[in-house]
Amino acid sequence: MRLREDARSLIFTNLCSMLGTFFLGLGSVYIKSKEAPAKDILKDLVEMCRGIQHPVRGLFLRNYLCQISRDKLPDIGSEYGGDGDSINDAVEFVLQNFTEMNKLWVRMHHQGPIREKEKREKERSELRDLVGKNLHVLSQIDGVDLDMYRDTVLPRALEQVVNCKDDLAQHYLMDCIIQVFPDEYHLQTLETLLGACPQLQPNVDIKMVLSQLMDRLSNYAASSTEVLPEFLQVGAFAKLSNAIGKVIDSQPEMPVFGSITLYVSLLTFTLRVHPDRLDYVDQVLAACVKKLSCLPRIEDKKATKQIVALLSAPIEKYNDIDTALKLSNYPRVMDHLDNATNKVMAVVIIQSIMKNNTYISTSDKVDALFELIKGLIRDMEDTDDEELDEDDFKEEQNSVARLIHMLYNDDPEEMLKIIYAVRKHILLGGHKRLVFTVPPLVFSALKLVRRLHCQEGDVIGEDVPATPKKIFQLLHQTVEALSVVPSPELALRLYLQCAEAANDCDLEPVAYAFFTQAFVLYEEEVADSKAQVTAIHLIIGTLQRMNIFGVENRDTLTHKATGYSAKLLKKPDQCRAVYACSHLFWVDDQDGIKDGERVLLCLKRALRIANAAQQMANVTRGSSGPVTLFVEILNKYIYFFEKGNPQITSSAIQGLIELIMTEMQSDNSLSEPSMDAFFSSTLRYIQFQKQKGGVMGEKYEPVKV
Template identity: 75%
Template sequence: MILSGMEDEDKWLAEGIAGIQHNAFYMHRALDANNLRDALKCSALMLSELRTSKLSPHKYYDLYMRAFDELRKLEMFFKDESRHGVSIVDLYELVQHAGNILPRLYLLCTVGSVYIKSKEAPAKDALKDLVEMCRGVQNPIRGLFLRSYLAQVSRDKSPSLGSEYEGGEDTVMDTVEFVLQNFTEMNKLWVRMQHQGPVRIREKLEKERNELRDLVGKNLHVLSQIEGVNLELYRDTVLPRVLEQIVNCEDERAQYYLMDCIIQVFPDEYHLQTLETLLGAFPQLQPTVDIKTVLSRLMERLSNYAASSPDVLPEFLQVEAFAKLSSAIGKVIKAQVDMPIVGAVTLYVSLLTFTLHVHPERLDYVDQVLGACVKLLFGKPKLEGGRATKQIVALLSSPLEKYNDIVTALTLSNYPCIMDCLDDKTNKVMAMVIIQSIMKNNTCISTADKVEVLFELLKGLIKDLDGTAVDELDEEDFNEEQNSVARLIHMLYNDDSEEMLKIICTARKHIMAGGPTRLPFTVPPLTFSALRVVRKLQAHDGNVVGEEEEPATPKKIFQLLNEAICYPFYQTIEALSSVPSPELALRLYLQCAESANDCDLEPVAYDFFTKAFILYEEEVADSKAQVTAIHLIIGALQRMNVFGVENRDTLTHKATGVIALAYPVITYSAKLLKKPDQCRAVYTCSHLFWVDEKDGIKDGERALLCLKRALRIANAAQQMANAINGTSGPVTLFVEILNKYLYFFEKGNPQITSAAIQGLVELITDEMKSDSTPDPASDAFFASTIRYIQFQKQKGGVMGEKFGPIKM
């Protein structure tokens, strides 16, 4: 049925065009013959084709343009009085005798334009006469195109400032009055179209009506282009008349389009100086008008105007633009009770963007906008997905993008309240935006109060919200979020150690609420932040003054750590153990012990080692993890110098302490699941009793005991391999032990003799001879060790003499 209608329209359009062409042909013959009467007769017949009501606006426009082109030729004929021999005044009277009103008015407008150009009568009289007579056509489509033709032919003949038609009785005001009257009548015709046609095709008719909107809006563009329409004339005449027509028409489509036209075609300066009048019209519009889009465009234009030059900023303050816009938005939201949340939030986003452009220094304005949005959302369900949440994210992101400083956003009291209005997913997205802003701008959060506010904003990342379990989250997304939080912790810093401790304690309070799954990500950076304070104080030799002018020494800081951090860290690290992350917890204990060692605080270091041992015994069950943990403990314990002191009594005491720590390590080493792991751990323990740079820790006998015990374990491993595989297996363990013997031999351990090395070399040689399946790697390792011994023998000097007794 629709297809049939389109085919009918095409047929009617073709018939109309054919009629225009037919009559235009005879009109041209009459024009060539300078026959005025026949020219008027043929042109009237040609214009009668425009009387059709069968065409849609789009098809009618095609027909109109054919007639328009022919009328331009007729106008040229009318201008040349020598051709038709009739004065323009008589011609103006003559065309009014046309039979049908539509052709008559088209001809009248054509002659009228020539009449005005001749200046034989005041332009204002002719324009007033024409615009009044056009009321004779009340069909919306025919009337709109007729008045559009009138506006077109009179545009360059209207009195305006500096034009040839200004002067005498003709003024700019006459042109303004003409355009305003034509605009009013055209808008009435356009609005009337909404009531035509059956309901079943109302959507199609509305689409067709929308196609004609530019005919109406063009009048506003003409008004904006008239020379002489200054701010005063615009404020006192143009804007009130246009707004009156827009409000009174009570048509949703017309009100939206024309308000948008006003904003787009008139200068920004005019909008600023008439802001109160313009904004006063918005609450009077129909409730269904998309005011948010129009208002947003207005604020965008004003923002760009403010950015164009610093010289215009005082004008914004003078007219109190922010207060007026804020008040208008409130009134619009109140008037449009059915406005969706997304619409209202969009308005506040635009207002905030305007504020940040025009008044960036007024944080109270920014907070006021956020506060208004909070009131809007108060008591409503949390926003979940969709455009509304995107607008909230845009609202919260604007201050971050403008100031490039989260610290500024933290001073906005309503910022966290807006975050609370988001659903959990969007809350996390916004939290990630905040962290990314901090990292991008390298922003340092330097007080505990700011950290408190910041972590309140980030609570969607650092703890579960509304009972959302961690196992329900995507693992990759979760890891990315927690890594971001970990990076953020390194941005919490203050040069004042006392304040830094407060920062760490505040951060720890929030982090501990995150549950054991988050702790492996967040506890390590927090631990290292605390230890950074200790290192800084150690570098200053304790000569750092806090806020209360009391010296903050490493000892004092560790005391505070014990009270404020260490004890909670014990709990934290124990929580890590149950994640399970016991290996990570053990590493943190050892790191803390080393920092205590650097500060010469034996009890603290000893305490951390004790907890590391307990953690190893109770939580580290995996054999590979045990091997790694043992070597970590040995390495950390070897680096301890806090147990060595100057006087003998203390030396003895400290040595006892070292031995007390070392023996459990040896015991742990001997209990590893695999013999090779046992062997390597035990011979590594030998370094605990002989440390080169520490004179107080050179117990050669106990170092030798470790090596002998490692040999027994290696021998047991060989026997076990022989029993299982029928071969003794590689001699790698023996070669590794040989290298340890060589190390201590070079370092001067009196318990390690050349004879012992000689015996071990022979043992390895015998084992290799008895092995039916030699291992190339072990053979190469042993050969390299032999070459090293030979090199030392040939070296000469003290070392050559020392290695001399060893026979290869």
């Protein structure tokens, strides 16, 4: 019996649908005949469709009505009407059809068994365009101007959206309204449109709806500068901000990711429409801070990603970190990031500074900047050092080092303030960071020293004179901090750099003090033999360039350098360091430093060490070692001979050449192609200089090999 009733119902419904389609077509023809007003026929047709209550069939029947009546609406310029009343009738017809279609569409959600709910929702999603076509038709009616849209169309459409209380319908229809009607209409009716948002169901993706609206308005503002006054006139920012606040308050279950996404969209809108209003930008950040303050900790990765997008937007827009530093709520938002994300954001800030070549020019800005990037500057709470990747750490600290070179001011007094500010922050960074951050600070201070060039600077405050002596004192304390790392090799290099700068400023006591510190480090801290070789050559090279020292101080330093050279672990290293010391006693650009006798003593000492190395090779290898050291010393003899050192004679050079040739011709000697080529090139050089004339041509008779 029940099957018979279902069959009868199905037959009746199908028959009604067929009859409905027939009468709709008949009504369309009747409108064309113009025997009756189009508005009356359309009213009868829309009422007739009420007879079909089956959701799917009713939807298709009303969609058919929408299609056949589209070109027969009594619009402006239409042959079927066109006066004011007719336009109202056309709008009323479409709105009624839209309302009934939406009711049928929503009804689909409630019909059928629960187990088929997912299937029904999929079918509903596929049929949504049938409902949306009505709104598209409304937007195409020429008579629908701003007044009619504001007074009739939008209120009726929003009424249906809010009252249907269906998640899918509300989201789709709000999107339709935003997409099909002109941007100008949205701007002028913004308050009405936004007023519906808090009334939507909690499961509606309101962030997507509002984001699309703000994106449309942003593009509208970008299309022409002439429309920007309209945004100010209607108070678009204030209305959007209030609406977002109400939506978030009305949906306490909204995840933090959704709330932050709304603020990101609002900030994007603000930066595009009101880029000059930093107060608006700061208001958005303040609202975000208020929301985040209610949470104990952000663990949602999506929310964290949106916060990064929020913080990155002003930097990308203005290409100037100075602007971000003016936003009081910017660091407050960063405080809510976890340590890892805080570092990521800090790197983004530094990259922006480097990319845009932005110089941070005051100590206050330096303090604010370092507060922003504190995740890279010092260890944060709850940081697990074991999880820190070494390569990532080095890259982060290298970025900080590059940043320090972007902190600059032409005014020496302000620059010194900047140096003090940077020093304050980096000394709190922990031992591992100092090896990366101290060197750029030292070189930045040395640049300032050379700019001052021994001028007595004015006083900054009460006790910070901008003088080289004060800066050198600061540098001494700063480099000394590396002793706790420990990193003696780096500290030694920096002491030598400071000594050279003191030399340029004619500050002999300061230069001597830095050299003394370098020697102390060498004696007490540098234990590795390779590091000792590198360090002693650095000391010798720097000392050679110094011209500030008096006789006593220079003799003391050169004596120590020569003594350290002779005490290196390996004989070849001793030899090379000792003959390098010969340059300390003969400096071309310093007339007072030309001690030929001490040069000769160094070279003879180097020869003795080389000979000892050769004998040691005979013992350990059972054969003579390479004579590279002798050839190197020969080149030093030739250099000083050409410089006019009277202690270096042609007979000494001749004897050394014969010694080398004897060693090379020995049956037990080891032959190395590179050494042979080196010696041959030296002999060719002597031959060339002899032919050329000059000192070598006058005093030396070359040996023929």
